[in-house]
Amino acid sequence: MWPRVLMVGLVAWFACGCAGQNSAASAARARGFDKKIIWVWGPTRKTPADAVRETDLCRSLGYNVMVIDGPPQYIKDILPIAHERKMQVWVLVSWYGEWGFPKLVPNVPKDMVQQFPPDELAGLAKQTNPDKPVHPGPFLCFDRPEVRKYAAELAIATVQTYHPDGLAVDWVGYRNYRACHCAYSNQQRARYASEHPDLSPEQAQRDYSLTSMAAVYEVVRQAAKAADPNITIGCHVYPQFDPEPLCGNRFAVDYPAQTTAWFFQPFWPMEKVAENARTTKATEHKYHDYVTGTGFIGMTMEKPNIKSPERLRQEIRTIKAAGLKAICFAGDGFYADPALAQVISEEIGGTYRAPAAK
Numbered sequence: 112m113w114p115r116v117l118m119v120g121l122v123a124w125f126a127c128g129c130a131g132q133n134s135a136a137s138a139a140r141a142r143g144f145d146k147k148i149i150w151v152w153g154p155t156r157k158t159p160a161d162a163v164r165e166t167d168l169c170r171s172l173g174y175n176v177m178v179i180d181g182p183p184q185y186i187k188d189i190l191p192i193a194h195e196r197k198m199q200v201w202v203l204v205s206w207y208g209e210w211g212f213p214k215l216v217p218n219v220p221k222d223m224v225q226q227f228p229p230d231e232l233a234g235l236a237k238q239t240n241p242d243k244p245v246h247p248g249p250f251l252c253f254d255r256p257e258v259r260k261y262a263a264e265l266a267i268a269t270v271q272t273y274h275p276d277g278l279a280v281d282w283v284g285y286r287n288y289r290a291c292h293c294a295y296s297n298q299q300r301a302r303y304a305s306e307h308p309d310l311s312p313e314q315a316q317r318d319y320s321l322t323s324m325a326a327v328y329e330v331v332r333q334a335a336k337a338a339d340p341n342i343t344i345g346c347h348v349y350p351q352f353d354p355e356p357l358c359g360n361r362f363a364v365d366y367p368a369q370t371t372a373w374f375f376q377p378f379w380p381m382e383k384v385a386e387n388a389r390t391t392k393a394t395e396h397k398y399h400d401y402v403t404g405t406g407f408i409g410m411t412m413e414k415p416n417i418k419s420p421e422r423l424r425q426e427i428r429t430i431k432a433a434g435l436k437a438i439c440f441a442g443d444g445f446y447a448d449p450a451l452a453q454v455i456s457e458e459i460g461g462t463y464r465a466p467a468a469k
Contacts, residue, residue, distance in 0.1 A: 143431045146366060146403065147459045148176040148201075148345065150279070150441035157182060162189040170196045172452060173461030174440075178203060178279040178345070186273050201277035201345055202269050204331070206251045206262070223258055224249040225286050226293040235286055241375045243288070246350070250286045254296040254323040262327050263334035270338040277343035278335055280364070283327050284350035290320045317354040321361060324352070328362040347407060347441070357387065359405075360394050366405045368439035372426040374409035375416050384426055388433035403437050406430035410442030410451070420450045427458040 149169050166189060169177050177193060179186055180203040193200045225248070227235065238245045251258045266278060285291055290300065303322075304315035328346070335342050345366040348359040359367030371387045373379055388406050395404030408426050410418060418426075430438055438459065449465035456463035 144436060144438050144459055146176055146437035147174045148178060148439040149174040150178040150439060157185060159188045162192050166192050166196055166198060170198055171461055171463040172456050173459035176201060199276035201279040202273050202275040203281060204265055204269055204278050205281040223252055223255055225252045225291040227287060228292060231287060242373055246286060248286055252291045252293055252296060253283060253327045254291055254299060259327055259330045263330040266331045266334040267338050270335050270342060277345055280331060280346040281349065283324055284352060288351055288353040290316050321358060325361050328364055332363040357390050360402055361398050365401055366403050366437050368405040368407040371406040371430055372408045374411050381425060381429060385429050388430045388435060392433045392435050404435050405437035405439050406435045407439045410440060412447045420454045423451055424454045424458060
């Protein structure tokens, strides 16, 4: 998930922004969403006091689930604090570059990373689409059984170390948004194509990649559930899979956050946001009865990609209008701009109030 930002300036505006309680109005605004998830970034947080401030802030905005990465002790500190406030904590499980945190099991060998022909690799180093930032990697090759074994080990270790309410999986996908071209993947994809002669080469590549990604989520779910049968599995479906962007319903995930409104300019037309939300809702149970379709909104305070409060409100309401019962936010906009924080609080049932203008 991109971008990663640090939690800065949090204390000052939070201290002056939480006045006002109106439980009836909050309940009315929250109606429609059961899970309100915030993907909190910033591994510099360290102390229990940081955990209290962060949890109180997120709770005041209306969130009831926090996805957390950060120092191991910080994760352990925030769990009981969140539970006291009737919030869940899902711990990040990621395999992208150095973000494979927490590193509780040995890293897989470097020859297990995704590979591409030189001409394609050169193209991946240049941004040609505003929706697709350059990600240098490394990306693990999820076609390989060794990587799936590592994914299961990491899931078990995370559950046993932290005993969280959930795991939040990130970065299961392909650097080129389609397929890996290492020798192993090429060999296995050719075998898959030979076993499915009715498929075109493009269809065979698509289906093989989808099968590989689904297998990763399946082993993560099985491993995590073996360690804690009550644990929840969430994810952000990222990197986008170009042949089927809204593929999260295929995966063994309770709350697959499918990108409904992305970070970057030009912002997606609201018609696309609405269609993504409607499709996510209409197909949530196509493959697994336990899936709850989850709309995802990306936010950043990096110019020129700052969303206006009006734009953010429209995105939230569009997801709600589609009938989705879960919404997930990611980025720093939820705390770096009181006006954006106010919108979130109003739309998902929080108690936060922005400071009065001077």
